[in-house]
Amino acid sequence: MKQQVETAALKAILHSKRANIYYLDKCRVMQKDGRVVYLTEGKKENLYWNIPIANTTVILLGTGTSITQAAMRLLASAGVLVGFCGGGGTPLFAGTEVEWLNPQSEYRPTSYVQGWLSFWFDEARRLAVAKHFQQQRCSFLQRTWEKDRELSDYGFYFDDPEVEDAITLYKKGIEKAASISELLSKEAAFTKKLYKYAAALTDFPDFSRNRDSGDWANIFLNHGNYLAYGLAACTLWVLGIPHGFAVMHGKTRRGALVFDVADLIKDAIVLPWAFICAYEGMAGQEFRQTCLQKFTEHHAMDFMFEEVKQCSLMYYKAGDSHDGIIY
Template sequence: MDDLSPSDLKTILHSKRANIFYLEYCRVMQKDGRVLYLTEAFSNKRQENLYYNIPIANTTVILLGNGTSITQAAMRMLSQAGVLVGFCGGGGTPLYMANNVEHAIEWMTPQSEYRPTEYLQGWLSFWFDEDKRLNAGKQIQTARIEFLQRVWQKDKDLKQNGFNVNDNTIQNALATFTQRNSQASKKSELLLTEAQLTKALYKFAANNTKHDNFTRQHQGSTKKHTDKANDFLNHGNYLAYGLAACTLWVLGIPHGFAVMHGKTRRGALVFDIADLIKDALVLPWAFICAMENATEQEFRQQILQAFTDHKALDYMFDTVKQIALEQHDD
């Protein structure tokens, strides 16, 4: 049988793709028209090479962790299939790319410009107007809360672990946020309101999972102090950033046209879009998995399953498209 190329494969919409891969201690390569990763194993004191296929047509993001390498031929096929690639540290964090900006997100995106123009044009039609940009930020924050309410209302596993949207603490926090969000007159007020809500959600989650004296550490754990909740939050957030970057790349909107995070911050719009799902999914599962002393792999499997169950990528696409196309009129 002749080798297949990515262009021969049936196209799967990015919002419907099922796979996000985190790989470590392996070599990613192209072989016989497929993208594989090679690992080494020892059997009967003999070294064996094990090859595993990566279904690139059904993959959105690949994170390459410790001890990984990738060939030029594999990158070419991944690019043709529209797969985003990022290099990261062990366990998925931190994300390393071609810059040294703290917390910056820069993904290696396929260099195809044959993407829709309507969403970029719609985004730019309001982006240069400060008031309209503020309104877009408010829309993202409103959509963020709507997603949290939807997920926590229907997810039985979250409810069993105490994450119930009808809890008085959550209701009060969301009501305060909604009021302040609608009244915000500038971006700094919007960011302050967002920070206050996130702090309240952290406190609720920490109390709910008996995680005493929790303090958010974006750099993760140190060798002297291991805090799985922080590690899982960082890990899950980077997965959310991958979905956000995929959404923006497919829709043809550059990462620099942020509506909340800083104008000069690299990948700022990725952070804005990732906010849509982080509180609803990453936050509760990070604390639950930490309480259960889960491994990095177990947490990753859980959070990716949650992304799939609640159609997180679909929600990102729908929200960005709605904002881009609704902002044409004054």
């Protein structure tokens, strides 16, 4: 009976309200006294650090890590996603995806995946949802940059003519796009303009987006994107939607829907702070902390949940209830 109470208590915090993402390296994750901890080995002593799993969405395990079966059991009971990745939270090899270990639970809603599949096999509807995601991506950027005073301190303004023109042109392009490939082309042009804008503000005049580059702006962009992928993967797992049913990215990549959902917040948060933190000479840990703080401050995960739920039920006609659950 005691174990049942503890397991239920772990799920008290809704995933959309959880605050923590952990990146760990050179440590051992284990269960100790009913808690999940990670062990760091020092010259004189070993230290145990607690992980508050009930308030955690994702744990990224980098180089030099190991995890025990008992720890995985507790993490799964709390609905925490675990991902293996390379050093610094980004892939170890170019082109390698983080492989997510999803908690196994059959007690998740079915209406969202049914709603998603109700439109996914229709190309026109799939394109409409992809367009909706991109429109909301622009709106979230405008709202976030308008409210974030720290961004304005570095010259990032949502109403700068350069930003306004890029968003206006992209929104028009979204409406006119007749195919996914056309939409992807317009998205690439839009993102390129944002990179140029951010690079000019932070004194990176020769910046070029290259995922294999060793400059700090590119490194932080990679790193921040994978934090966003963690939030997206968690959102989709909670709502019960498989990652392979993408609406825009990678028809040959089984995790492409994670990229679609992560794009909702990447431009607004990851992009500017990657350049700012590189400009300030921050370390990887400081950049991670900044990203996580901004995800929380701007309710990034709430936004992801609402958009995915809305799109899932856009064409769903069944009268099924959602079991009274709010995510």
